[in-house]
Amino acid sequence: MKNENILILVVDDIISNRLVLSELIEVLGYQSYCCKNGEEAIEFLLKNEVSLILMDIEMPVMNGIETTIHIRKKLTGPKSKLPIIALTAHNPADFQSEFKTAGFDDLLTKPYLLQNVNNAIVKLLKDEE
Ligand SMILES: [Mg+2]
Structure with missing residues (x-):
C-alpha cells in the first residue's frame, strides 16, 4: 500500500505532542488524524480504516492502557489487531509489565525524532503485510 x-x-x-507527531507522519508521506483521548479514538476507529496507532499513556477520560485493552478485547476482526505504539515520557523499564499486559506492539519515548518514528512505523507495517 502506498x-x-x-x-x-x-x-x-x-496538543503540542499531537502537532509534532502528525507533522512527522505527514513528512513521512502518511495521512494522520488526531484524537485527544481514548474515547474519541475508539469512536474514530469504529468508523474509519486506520493502519496504525500512536497512543499516549497518560490521558484524561480514557488513558492509553485502558484504550489499548479495549481495542484488543472489545473490538473485532482486524481492528482488534491494529499495531499500537505506546508514547511515554517515562522510563520504559518502569512500564514493562503494563506494556505487555495491555498489548502494545512497541514504544516511543520523547523526543520524537523523524528517524525513530519512521523505524517504528515501517517495522510494524511490514509485519502486517
Ligand atoms: Mg498525556
Missing part, C-alpha cells in the same frame, strides 16, 4: 493511503491515528491529550 504511504498516502495509510492512515495513522495519533492519540494524545497534549
